[in-house]
Amino acid sequence: MPSSTRPVEDSQLPPQKRVKFAPLHDDVSRATEIQPHPLRIKPSGNALGATTNLRDTSTGLFCIFPDELILQVFGYLGSEDLVSLGKTSKGMYGFSRAEELWKQLFIESELSKNPFTWQGTWRLTYLNRPAKYDSQIPLPNFYSDCLYRPWHMSQITPGPYASRIPVANRIQRFDNLDPSEFPSYSSIPFILTDPVKSWPAYKWTYQTLCSQFGSTPFRAEAVDWPLSIYIFYMLNQVDESPLYLFDRNFVQKTNSESAFQPPECFGPDYFAVLGEQRPDHRWMILGPSRSGSTFHKDPNATSAWNAVLQGEKYWIMFPPTVTPPGVFVSDDQAEVTSPLSIAEWLVSFHSIARKTPGCVEGICKAGEILYVPSGWWHLVVNTEDSLALTQNFVPEDKVSNVLEFLDEQRVSVSGFDCDKVMDPYGLFVERMGEQYPEVLERAQEQLRERREKRERKTKWEQLVEAKQTGGGGFSFGFGGGDSDSD
Ligand SMILES: O=C(O)CCC(=O)C(=O)O
Ligand SMILES: [Fe+2]
Structure with missing residues (x-):
């Protein structure tokens, strides 16, 4: 039996919390002692x-x-x-x-x-x-x-990778934001330190959940295990990629509809117009140190918030146009390939990622909530046994991103029941038109402008390319004696 695994005495949750890893060293290689x-x-x-x-x-x-x-x-x-x-x-x-x-x-x-x-x-x-x-x-x-x-x-402990975040990379932190301030910050990740602290759910711990719902099955990747069994596993495993509890029905299971409220600054969630047809959008997340989520963008260009109730998470994020090191995306953006485990990515790519322009990093502690803007890449790793709630949503400012995604990346649209919803884009437009016609109109206008800009850029690129490859009779570009270069 691996030396770091605690002896199994009882199939119930051991009352004591797992001992945290030793104090962090500055140097990752010194800090990770491999048995x-x-x-x-x-x-x-x-x-x-x-x-x-x-x-x-x-x-x-x-x-x-x-x-x-x-x-x-x-x-x-x-x-x-x-x-x-x-x-x-x-x-x-x-x-x-x-x-x-x-x-x-x-x-x-x-x-x-x-x-x-x-x-x-x-x-x-x-x-x-x-x-x-x-x-x-x-x-x-x-x-x-x-x-x-x-x-x-x-044997990798993620803590050392999460330490010594360069000042330039640090995710901005606010105690709270006013709804009127949110649009100025809605395209960059941030952490709010206050709102979660007034939630009843802030008092949750995996120990208390276990005592109330220990025999209730919760989803952890491909299995549904009673919570007490998952927690015992979580505290006694030595997996490279520990099984991660990610349950979309936690509200019904824990009767907790009023235990949390999205921060007011985000304003209305426009994906709510989809009603019954809305893809799953909120989850309870529980996992040990080293568990987490490999690099991804959230589905359907939705934004998200992620509130830590217990433990701590390290986030490393990149803007929509910067593909993170070690991640490969197909031309149509439908396929994302990255190394198998988070630990492997940390060992192989973390130091180069940190130096890549656009990279932002932050630690979200218990009681704090992180905002993920639409389209941002993120890798998340728990640096301690952690319990969190997360929700995907669509703020007003990002309705146009969702329209664009649903319309242009149809093969990547996910989470809809395809027997009931043939055309998610059409459905969203229809419902927005019925319930928020002005918001829809503004978003469509934004999207039109973005498309025109893209079109102008594409034409320009075609022209420059034609010049570079010598293709076609017309040539237009920088230098080389062209008088009309721009
Ligand atoms: O592991 C986490 O807490 C992050 C979850 C996440 O990124 C997601 O639900 O999309
Ligand atoms: Fe995510």
């Missing part, structure tokens, strides 16, 4: 100079395949086959213990749909085996990045 892999597996680079590598000498015919492929093939096996194969050689044993295989087996099995005891790892939980009855054969001569990397990443 040895539980099976003593090491990174591939260490094989240089080693006399044997079990990965090559003890996997039979499999040794010709890359590690990723071996794991992929093993992913088709059931638990019994995996255990049997693990008994055939030390090499196979190493691969058969990969946690991601057991996580997939457990989540897809009936076991995760009934009450169970989290045993500290996915394999032990699948086998329902307390760690004290488990044996581990050390494999000090096994070198594999594929097996070592997830362990290494599970």
Whole structure:
């Protein structure tokens, strides 16, 4: 059993809160102390100079395949086959213990749909085996990045990455804003420090929620687990990407309609015109340190607020036109590819991201609320076990962004029930026209101006391109003796 996992005594929530990580050091590399892999597996680079590598000498015919492929093939096996194969050689044993295989087996099995005891790892939980009855054969001569990397990443503490935010990058903070002030700030992220502190929900902790709703299932990615089980998992896991509780029905489950109110400065939420047809828009979020959300833009060009009730979140954000380092977007913007885990992104891209123009960063503590403007990229990582509420909304100033998105990026529109809503753009225009015709008119005018500007720019780019490539008879551009360059 991994050394940082606490012993499992009871399937109920342990009353004490998990000990926070040690005080932050200035230097990320010094601050992240990596424990040895539980099976003593090491990174591939260490094989240089080693006399044997079990990965090559003890996997039979499999040794010709890359590690990723071996794991992929093993992913088709059931638990019994995996255990049997693990008994055939030390090499196979190493691969058969990969946690991601057991996580997939457990989540897809009936076991995760009934009450169970989290045993500290996915394999032990699948086998329902307390760690004290488990044996581990050390494999000090096994070198594999594929097996070592997830362990290494599970040891990363995000705190050091969230520290020493350069002054120029700091997200602006206000105690509160007046609705009349919001339009001046609506295109840049900010943190409000006051409004949440008067919410009844500000008193929530995961401990109190557990005592009231411990047996109620809440959604955590692909599973619905009783809250007490999720919390016990959260406090006793060593996952690279811990399962993140993200529940869209929390208001009904906790009867909390009046426990929180969006800050008044945001004004009316114009997506409310969609009524029953509105996509899901509010969630309760709970997760341990290292859990969070990889880089994304919020759906349908909506804006959002995210209020931390307990714990702390680190945000790193980029304006709509600056794709964050390590993130790849298809030409039509429909596909976003980024490294698999937040820890991996922090290790590989955080320092360059911090120096990228447009980057803003901030820490949102319990009682504070962060505003995400429409279209902004954001990666969020919990630096402590954290409980939050979030809501997507459309302020007046951003109605035109939503119209533009719904009209022009139809393949990326999400969250609508496509059996009931064939044309989300048409529906939004229709409802806005019925309920807020003046707001709609202003937004359409803004959008027309934006489109005209874009059109002018495109024409200009075409002309410059024609000049650069020598295409066409007409040439127009800078320098080169052109008299009419502009
Ligand atoms: O992990 C978080 O708290 C951020 C959530 C978020 O960005 C979202 O819901 O879109
Ligand atoms: Fe988001």
